[in-house]
Amino acid sequence: MSNSENEFSISKADVEKFKRFDIQHRKCPVGPVADKYAYTFVPTSLGVAITVKCSCGQKILLGDVWDKDIVGVIEEEHKPMTEQDLANQRFEDDALGIIRLKDPNVYRMVFNAEQSFDIIYAYAMGVAEKADERISKAILYRIGLDEYYGTKQNYPGNDTENIQRFYTHFEQNIRDEIKKYNCKNIELLDELYPKESLWR
Structure with missing residues (x-):
């Protein structure tokens, strides 16, 4: 300088x-x-x-x-970023935004309230509406189909159980998706693989 x-x-x-x-x-x-x-x-x-x-x-x-x-x-x-690189980057940022709300402290800072499954679910659905379709495919929706094609509730538990169920499903789908390409988003990898992270 x-x-x-x-x-x-x-x-x-x-x-x-x-x-x-x-x-x-x-x-x-x-x-x-x-x-x-x-x-x-x-x-x-x-x-x-x-x-x-x-x-x-x-x-x-x-x-x-x-x-x-x-x-x-x-x-x-x-190397120059392709359209697919940029799409992957936006997908990773959107997924990370949803995953961070799993932490009750982050949730409290964002919403100034105690963690609520309904708010997390509504937030994820709002992101999915404008995001890459991979985000909406990663979400376990409230209503699903059973083996006889009848409807079933995917979140029958209390807030804590439903949040856990939501994130177990969402994070696994995000992991499966980023295995299809070379994800370099260290923050997202830290959240998805906390025990394997060299950064923590």
Whole structure:
């Protein structure tokens, strides 16, 4: 960082990383004022964290905080995002939003009330209405069909039992879905595989 509070510098190594990133993203769309990249500079006690986000949605991390002995950019990690990549990212964000409400403390912060199955279910249904169809397929609906095609209640228990049943079904379906592609959303993986997480 230079002497001025509003000026940041980029190291020669970071310039090289960015050049390789730029080459990978040469076909990505450019906005009306040539705004292909968005830059974020965050000063920290460890140095400056720099994030460059392409118009396709892909990001590269630069700056003192991220400096490693790796030379250049690993092409596979920073390739332009496809429509499917963006759809997967939105799906993961929506699933994570629903899963976080499983924690009573998070629920209390969001709704300023004690956990309620009806609210969790209504929230999930609201998200599913506008989200990727994989979200609605992951939800266990209130009414189901029995083996004779008659209707049955899927949530006959109390709030605690119904919340547990909802999340057991939902999380398993989300796990099954993300196994179909390479999910890199660490927060979602932490929630779905808490015992296996290296981050906790």
